[in-house]
Amino acid sequence: MRLLKQQIERKDGSGFAVLEPEEPEDMWHAYNLIQPSDLLRARAVRRVTKTSDAGSTASQRVILDLSITVASTDFDIGSGQLHVAGRVASENDHVKLGSHHTLDLELNRKFTLEKGDGWDSVAVEMLREACDTERRAELWAVVMGEGLANICLITEHQTILRQRVEVAVPRKRKGDAGGHDKGMEKFYSTVLSTLLRHLDLSNPSAKDISQTDKTIPLLLASPGFVATAFLSYIKAEATRTTNKPLLALLPNILVAHSSSPHVHSLSEVLASPAITTKLSDTKYARETALMDRFLTLMRQDDARAWYGPREVERAVAKGAVGRGGGVLMISNALFRAQSVNERKRWVKLVDRVKEEEGGEVRVLSSLHESGKRLEALGNVAAILTYPIEDLDESDGEEEEGADKAGDGDGTMII
Numbered sequence: 001m002r003l004l005k006q007q008i009e010r011k012d013g014s015g016f017a018v019l020e021p022e023e024p025e026d027m028w029h030a031y032n033l034i035q036p037s038d039l040l041r042a043r044a045v046r047r048v049t050k051t052s053d054a055g056s057t058a059s060q061r062v063i064l065d066l067s068i069t070v071a072s073t074d075f076d077i078g079s080g081q082l083h084v085a086g087r088v089a090s091e092n093d094h095v096k097l098g099s100h101h102t103l104d105l106e107l108n109r110k111f112t113l114e115k116g117d118g119w120d121s122v123a124v125e126m127l128r129e130a131c132d133t134e135r136r137a138e139l140w141a142v143v144m145g146e147g148l149a150n151i152c153l154i155t156e157h158q159t160i161l162r163q164r165v166e167v168a169v170p171r172k173r174k175g176d177a178g179g180h181d182k183g184m185e186k187f188y189s190t191v192l193s194t195l196l197r198h199l200d201l202s203n204p205s206a207k208d209i210s211q212t213d214k215t216i217p218l219l220l221a222s223p224g225f226v227a228t229a230f231l232s233y234i235k236a237e238a239t240r241t242t243n244k245p246l247l248a249l250l251p252n253i254l255v256a257h258s259s260s261p262h263v264h265s266l267s268e269v270l271a272s273p274a275i276t277t278k279l280s281d282t283k284y285a286r287e288t289a290l291m292d293r294f295l296t297l298m299r300q301d302d303a304r305a306w307y308g309p310r311e312v313e314r315a316v317a318k319g320a321v322g323r324g325g326g327v328l329m330i331s332n333a334l335f336r337a338q339s340v341n342e343r344k345r346w347v348k349l350v351d352r353v354k355e356e357e358g359g360e361v362r363v364l365s366s367l368h369e370s371g372k373r374l375e376a377l378g379n380v381a382a383i384l385t386y387p388i389e390d391l392d393e394s395d396g397e398e399e400e401g402a403d404k405a406g407d408g409d410g411t412m413i414i
Contacts (some may be wrong), residue, residue: 001026001130004110013118017127020110024080025155028367029130030105031075031082033123036338037116040084041067042103048094062094068101069116073336077160077367120347121354122335122363138283141219142195143269144226145261146184149191151198152263158367161263162198165191188233196246218249221258221269228255267369287370290329290362294383303387307377311391316349320384322357331379333366346380359385 001019008015016039021027034040044066049059068086075082082105091097105111115123139154147169153160167190169183199218220227231253238246256275258265269275270288297305306315312328315321321328334346353359364371374381 001029003127003131008119008124013115013120013123015119016112016114018110018112019130021105021107023107025158026107026130027075027080027082027105028077028158029126030111031073032332032336033113033126033130034070034073034082034084035116035336035343036070036072037340038070039067039089039114039116040070040086040103040111041065041114042105042111043109044101044103046094046101064092064094066090066092066095066101066103068103072338077158117340117344120344121351122347125363126332126335139217139219140195140199141221141266141269142191142227142230143258143261143263143265144191144220144222144230145224146226147187148261149187149194150261150263151191151195152266153198154266154368158365159263159266159369163194165194184229185233188230191230192234192237199249217252217254219254219256219269219275221256221265222261223258226261227257231255264369267373270369287362287364287368290327291364291370291373294329294381297383303389304384305381306384306388306391307381308392309378309380312380312382313349314391315382315384315388316352316357318388319357320386320388321353321382322359322385324385325383326353326357326359326385327383328353328359328361329374329381329383330361330363331366331371331374332363333371333375334379335363349380 001021003017004020005018006015008017019030021030042065044064046062046064046066047059048062049057051057066088067090068084069089070084071086073082073084083102084105085100085102088095088097088099088101095101103111119127141152141154143150143152147167149165150161151163151165153162165187167183167187169187170179172180220230222230234246234253235250237243238250254275256269256272258269267288270285271292275285294305294307298307306312312321316328320326328350330346330350335343337343337346350361350363353361364374366372366375
């Protein structure tokens with residue numbers, strides 16, 4: 001994402017940023033940045049109908065710069081399309097003030113964003129991440145089984161299923177394995193050719209492969225020995241065709257075991273110690289390891305791992321998510337809430353942990369497996385610096401209020 005212009009006041013968060021998406025993942029960043037009540041300005045195509053003095057009508061498509069007050073956003077991760085709906089905030093010759101319009105944001109087309117409630121600390125951090133020129137793809141992965149392969153691109157913020165490959169492979173019959181072997185060879189050939197189209201190894205400047213001298217690793221995972229056999233096939237094809245880019249990729253290919261050939265098994269694969277060690281510098285692996293640590297603490301039941309909005313807020317209020325190992329894990333989905341007060345609630349929590357308590361804050365992507373695991377825990381969790389018991393129990397005031405809600409003889413009304 002290119003930052004073309006920025007005028008943001010630190011004191012009150014007023015101001016705007018002019019941005020230009022350059023690659024599909026930038027649309028994901030734009031989706032997280034643009035929230036209800038924001039002011040968005042971008043180029044739009046609007047059909048305008050004019051009525052002549054004689055009563056005849058004529059319509060034409062007009063290209064114009066349009067400002068809308070955002071009401072909702074719709075992001076299609078597969079196509080990378082972002083649609084932003086709202087009401088027109090500035091009148092012009094073709095569009096009435098307050099009328100509804102949907103802006104379709106596109107790559108290499110700039111837009112201007114002004115936050116309705118000011119640029120808070122979370123929004124500023126999101127802007128910084130979106131415009132980080134060092135950001136790149138972190139890992140390619142092929143999760144496969146006999147006749148089925150899912151080719152995925154794992155970035156800092158998303159796990160994107162680039163393509164699903166299915167090839168009919170005959171079953172291995174006793175005394176006649178020829179049909180099965182030929183089917184598997186055809187399957188491997190199809191997967192490799194599909195994978196190379198996405199990797200585009202012939203283009204060393206491709207943004208999602210390598211921008212410097214770093215080669216993005218490729219992970220092959222499967223139940224059984226399918227991934228190992230596919231790696232052998234890749235080596236044989238690279239040698240046979242003397243494909244230098246493919247030969248250069250071989251040292252960066254990792255093989256792992258998975259329980260299934262489906263995408264959801266990636267979290268299990270990346271949590272394995274062997275893979276975590278090799279991919280320890282990737283954000284995905286760090287977040288996966290953090291979630292594993294949290295779940296381990298939960299199983300140990302030592303009162304240092306808590307999840308859920310009320311429990312985590314109580315822990316932060318007691319100063320238990322601070323220096324010395326405190327970690328707040330929060331999903332970026334919470335910052336896309338329709339309610340302004342709800343968004344402010346989580347921004348305030350993040351600011352308190354960072355600035356007042358000195359703890360660590362990890363904002364997990366809702367499109368990563370780690371973020372989906374956090375979603376099942378209420379989208380917010382915390383590792384405490386010291387154990388606290390009974391955070392999930394009602395406090396004295398709530399219990400007193402509950403007593404007053406009884407029927408007068410000490411019996412609770414539920």
